[in-house]
Amino acid sequence: MSETPLLSVHGLSVTLPTGRKQSVDAVRRVDLTVMAGERVGIVGESGSGKSVSVRAMSGLLPESPLVRVGGSIRFRDTELVGASRSVWDDIRSKRIAMIFQDPSSFLNPTMKVGRQVREALLKGRSTDRSWAETHRFMTLAGLSDPATVADRYPFELSGGMRQRILIAIALAKAPEIIIADEPTTALDATVQRRVLKSLDESVSQLDTALLLITHDLAVVAGLCDRVYVMYRGEIVESGNTDQIFYEPQHAYTKELLRCVTSLSDSTPDLYVGDYASRR
Amino acid sequence: MKRTKWMLAAAAVALSAIVVSGCSASSEPSAGGDHVFVVAIPSNPPQFNLGVTNDGSATFVGRSIFDPLVNLNTDYEVVPALAESWSANADSTEFTLNLRHGVKWHDGTDFTSADVKFYFDEVIPIHPLGAPIAAVYDHTSTPDDFTVIVSLKSPFAPFIQALAGHMMLPAHLYAGTDIATNPANLQPVGTGPYKFTSFTSGDSVIVDRNEDYWGEKGDVDEVVYRVMPDSNARALAFQSGEVDLATMLPLNQVETLKSDNRFAFDSAAMAEHLYGFFNTASATLQNADVRKALYHAIDRDEIASKVFLGTGTPSVSPVPNQVTWAIDPATDYTTEFDFDLDEAGRMLDAAGYPAGADGTRFSMNVTYRTDNASWATTADLIKTSFGKIGVNVNLVGQDTQVFADTVYTQHDFDFALQSLGAYADPSLGVARAFICNPTNGSYRNPTGVCDPVIDGAFAATAAVSDPAARLAAFKTAADAVAADLGTAPLISYNQITAYRADKWNGIDQFNSTDVWTWGALRAK
Amino acid sequence: MNVHWLRYYGRLIGSSVLLIFVVILVMFLLLEIAPGDPIQSLVGQVPVTEEFRRQMTATYGLDRPLFERFVSYVANVATGNLGYSFANREPVTELILQRLGNTLVLTLPSLVISSIGGILLGTAAARTRSKVKDGAISFAAVAGFSIPSFWLALLLIMLFAVSLGWLPAQGMASYGSKGLSVPHLILPLIALAIPELAFKARIMRSTMIGVLGEDYIDTARSKGLSSFEILRRHGLLNSMLPMVSVIGYSLGFTLAGAVTVEKVFGWPGMGMLLYTSIQTGENMVVMGILLVVAITVVIVNILTDLVYGLVDPRIRARSRMSRGVNV
Numbered sequence A: 001m002s003e004t005p006l007l008s009v010h011g012l013s014v015t016l017p018t019g020r021k022q023s024v025d026a027v028r029r030v031d032l033t034v035m036a037g038e039r040v041g042i043v044g045e046s047g048s049g050k051s052v053s054v055r056a057m058s059g060l061l062p063e064s065p066l067v068r069v070g071g072s073i074r075f076r077d078t079e080l081v082g083a084s085r086s087v088w089d090d091i092r093s094k095r096i097a098m099i100f101q102d103p104s105s106f107l108n109p110t111m112k113v114g115r116q117v118r119e120a121l122l123k124g125r126s127t128d129r130s131w132a133e134t135h136r137f138m139t140l141a142g143l144s145d146p147a148t149v150a151d152r153y154p155f156e157l158s159g160g161m162r163q164r165i166l167i168a169i170a171l172a173k174a175p176e177i178i179i180a181d182e183p184t185t186a187l188d189a190t191v192q193r194r195v196l197k198s199l200d201e202s203v204s205q206l207d208t209a210l211l212l213i214t215h216d217l218a219v220v221a222g223l224c225d226r227v228y229v230m231y232r233g234e235i236v237e238s239g240n241t242d243q244i245f246y247e248p249q250h251a252y253t254k255e256l257l258r259c260v261t262s263l264s265d266s267t268p269d270l271y272v273g274d275y276a277s278r279r
Numbered sequence B: 001m002k003r004t005k006w007m008l009a010a011a012a013v014a015l016s017a018i019v020v021s022g023c024s025a026s027s028e029p030s031a032g033g034d035h036v037f038v039v040a041i042p043s044n045p046p047q048f049n050l051g052v053t054n055d056g057s058a059t060f061v062g063r064s065i066f067d068p069l070v071n072l073n074t075d076y077e078v079v080p081a082l083a084e085s086w087s088a089n090a091d092s093t094e095f096t097l098n099l100r101h102g103v104k105w106h107d108g109t110d111f112t113s114a115d116v117k118f119y120f121d122e123v124i125p126i127h128p129l130g131a132p133i134a135a136v137y138d139h140t141s142t143p144d145d146f147t148v149i150v151s152l153k154s155p156f157a158p159f160i161q162a163l164a165g166h167m168m169l170p171a172h173l174y175a176g177t178d179i180a181t182n183p184a185n186l187q188p189v190g191t192g193p194y195k196f197t198s199f200t201s202g203d204s205v206i207v208d209r210n211e212d213y214w215g216e217k218g219d220v221d222e223v224v225y226r227v228m229p230d231s232n233a234r235a236l237a238f239q240s241g242e243v244d245l246a247t248m249l250p251l252n253q254v255e256t257l258k259s260d261n262r263f264a265f266d267s268a269a270m271a272e273h274l275y276g277f278f279n280t281a282s283a284t285l286q287n288a289d290v291r292k293a294l295y296h297a298i299d300r301d302e303i304a305s306k307v308f309l310g311t312g313t314p315s316v317s318p319v320p321n322q323v324t325w326a327i328d329p330a331t332d333y334t335t336e337f338d339f340d341l342d343e344a345g346r347m348l349d350a351a352g353y354p355a356g357a358d359g360t361r362f363s364m365n366v367t368y369r370t371d372n373a374s375w376a377t378t379a380d381l382i383k384t385s386f387g388k389i390g391v392n393v394n395l396v397g398q399d400t401q402v403f404a405d406t407v408y409t410q411h412d413f414d415f416a417l418q419s420l421g422a423y424a425d426p427s428l429g430v431a432r433a434f435i436c437n438p439t440n441g442s443y444r445n446p447t448g449v450c451d452p453v454i455d456g457a458f459a460a461t462a463a464v465s466d467p468a469a470r471l472a473a474f475k476t477a478a479d480a481v482a483a484d485l486g487t488a489p490l491i492s493y494n495q496i497t498a499y500r501a502d503k504w505n506g507i508d509q510f511n512s513t514d515v516w517t518w519g520a521l522r523a524k
Numbered sequence C: 001m002n003v004h005w006l007r008y009y010g011r012l013i014g015s016s017v018l019l020i021f022v023v024i025l026v027m028f029l030l031l032e033i034a035p036g037d038p039i040q041s042l043v044g045q046v047p048v049t050e051e052f053r054r055q056m057t058a059t060y061g062l063d064r065p066l067f068e069r070f071v072s073y074v075a076n077v078a079t080g081n082l083g084y085s086f087a088n089r090e091p092v093t094e095l096i097l098q099r100l101g102n103t104l105v106l107t108l109p110s111l112v113i114s115s116i117g118g119i120l121l122g123t124a125a126a127r128t129r130s131k132v133k134d135g136a137i138s139f140a141a142v143a144g145f146s147i148p149s150f151w152l153a154l155l156l157i158m159l160f161a162v163s164l165g166w167l168p169a170q171g172m173a174s175y176g177s178k179g180l181s182v183p184h185l186i187l188p189l190i191a192l193a194i195p196e197l198a199f200k201a202r203i204m205r206s207t208m209i210g211v212l213g214e215d216y217i218d219t220a221r222s223k224g225l226s227s228f229e230i231l232r233r234h235g236l237l238n239s240m241l242p243m244v245s246v247i248g249y250s251l252g253f254t255l256a257g258a259v260t261v262e263k264v265f266g267w268p269g270m271g272m273l274l275y276t277s278i279q280t281g282e283n284m285v286v287m288g289i290l291l292v293v294a295i296t297v298v299i300v301n302i303l304t305d306l307v308y309g310l311v312d313p314r315i316r317a318r319s320r321m322s323r324g325v326n327v
């Protein structure tokens, strides 16, 4: 691990306005690195600052002068905190892709989904800008009949298919890292598993790094090399997945694990993907 | 791609061509064309038959197309028009009119005594101003084409005066038809100085000079009457030079326009009279002493100067001040009912309305029309001065229709302001504001006063022809009105005519009778 | 064309006809109690002679009972006859048709200009990050919307006709020429369009701000689209849905605004006719114009429904289903 990290975050803090005079320190002193092709998880309870941190990394915080970002976010050698528009345009269109939590609201309801995927393709790194290429990414995201699906509007698709469209949008840029912010939370259990499988397979195939956010340790266990545990805006623990699973240090992590174990007692099916089995 | 764009452009061109050809039009002015005179009229004329409408705008237009038998000049003297001369028998029951020879209707038909007979027989009974004549009319005989003898059932001295304003209609187009709906009402055929050319409803009426006119012909080849309903916009259009003559302008605008020497102003010939109607059915105002006290409390000099900006004067009698021959020098309401708040207070004390602990005696409504800002200002001045003697006033401003309904039909008012035209003879236009009105007709006396003395006196003013006798009858009427005071005469004034002095000469002459004398108008 | 389709449109037309019938009933009763005497309106503001009143009442059946007159009015409306105008001596339908074109020449361009202008201005205000620019646009919108239109109209005349002398103050064309001249159109159009434009800009601004806060805009941002691309591809169409109904409704407001504007500019349209008819108590004409406006509004509502479908695929699919077409 001597090479420079793909993404390295140091002392990141984000302050968000909550009213005219009030604000909240949503993220404090976060340090985090992701190497090229690596898979990293962030776990933590709801409201712990996971989404705010990754939105800071992908430049999708609310556009307001009251939002303050401190510390450093480097993508390879480029500093992103305080970077210019053109730098961010390049990062967002070609380097970092985001997959959001709720497939029902993150797709434009009045645009056919094929066009929404294609928009990402046209801005991205891929040199082949054909519809066939668009359809290829959709297939990669696990959509079996891309040409037909492409002609549909979001409301005509199921939740799982919509999430696959969001994945296809992320893949279509051919990015260096995909940040997936609780990509399956809004889906029911069986669909969750299949969508995660597609994500797993496609990330492997493209050799893209993955930063997976979830409050579900079981998902991380099957997918990620390393895990960061977030609690109240701070990273409280980090390490290899196995290490965190078998030797948790922080009281909060132990608490989290107890939930997973008790869960796995009744439903002993942690997600075990190709990647995990290969490992 | 290129192809689509080209087709789109072609479609756009085609579309605009359709729009343009559909909407734009021949911009060349219609026939004639050298001297065009533009008159702003305040509303869309419903039609042009002055036999069945008294609409102001229709009147403006109709009076250039039709002729009356006689005109009235600014001194209220009768001057010849289609009738060259006339005579009456001793008791004013038979009038002989000698018609002008060689007059032709605009369609080429001769104007004869048959037209006049038709008018008396068929039009007078339904004419809005026909009632005074209809009440006494018996029959007409026509010994020849140019002599008309009208016989009345009872004496009617102002008969000839009453004929002013009655515009002759062509019997050959109207006889045997429904006069109110005859198509000629929209395609008028008259004997007047201008022939009807076109009417675009809501927009304009165009008339062109009648080259065969019997009277003097003026310089104006074509008159365009343009409908301009908004009085402020009308004044601005006049100011911008779109209009040669405008009437019924807001008086404050007139003040502004006066400083511009392109413009001149002249009073219209006909007198207008602003009245205050007291509702004698109201609990407080049924007492004549209360009404008189309130009359004393109206500062009419202030109204004349602030509202009428000097174009009106406080009325001295039921007859407007301009009609001097009908006002006895002994009658002067401005001294009899002078502005005197102390006197008003004393009278109200005596009438049983002392000021209460808070200084208030009673409350009343003052109802006025909102179509002219002058009435609102007048009502406001009255409110202020009544307030000084402890009479609280609620101002009730109403739209024309609502006003007519509440005041004339419902009698739901205390004191109402209304301006009425005096017409050619005070027996015609003035009497209606004072005499008994048992049928609750609109634009007549709504006060509830039904005084046989007043009615008799006004009847007498019409029944005799001797000027001294008529004057005496008007004096009797004035005294009886002052005793009862249902209707309080407030201000006598004339409509102001604004015209382009830099373009036209002869407006004085033009404006010198109740019907415009187009022959007097000369281009500069 | 099938049964479902027929049923869908049958119901739409049926309910529209019912609505119009109710409108007629309510207006008929309201105008019955409103002051206004058709025979008085015939002669103007002078006493009516009894002879004349008798003649006219008999000729036009004004002495018949209310119910009878209502029934014959409805029957007449069904055949396109809106009654008779006493003051104008003309059938109301003809009177209105003469004026309708002049009003449309004014209101349709105003509708187009205010809609396009409102959408552009509202979008600009929603998009700008400059507080000053947004504030200026918002202030102008409030001012434009709350300024009384007769005052705005007089102001325009004062400036462009009297002071500068660039444009005519009154009428549709120069005297003697029929039809429409563009210089005459400009001032009334501005006076009519500005309040509407301001209103639409306000609605558009808040709608667009709402849309730009939607999650799918984040997706668009994450693709690296420029803010203009985001606005054009993802913001506009989604903001159009509320705008379509605002534009639909605004036709009613524009027609109402035309009353004042036509009066001030001496524009011979339906609005001026309505104004005059209220002044003279010509209730049949008032009724006819309100009816024409009501029918127009109903038709525009149906059109709005159709346009909704064009803008929103969800609604399009729903109506396709209700028409029984396979999706």
Ligand SMILES: Nc1ncnc2c1ncn2[C@@H]1O[C@H](COP(=O)(O)OP(=O)(O)O)[C@@H](O)[C@H]1O
Pocket: A016, A017, A018, A024, A026, A044, A045, A046, A047, A048, A049, A050, A051, A052, A053, A062
């Ligand atoms: N747009 C925002 N404005 C203000 N506060 C926010 C905003 N988004 C998130 N927060 C706050 O920041 C904190 C972290 O939220 P988030 O990162 O969404 O948590 P999670 O770990 O569930 O993703 C929470 O307290 C939340 O209330």
Ligand SMILES: [Mg+2]
Pocket: A047, A050, A051, A052, A181, A182
């Ligand atoms: Mg979150």
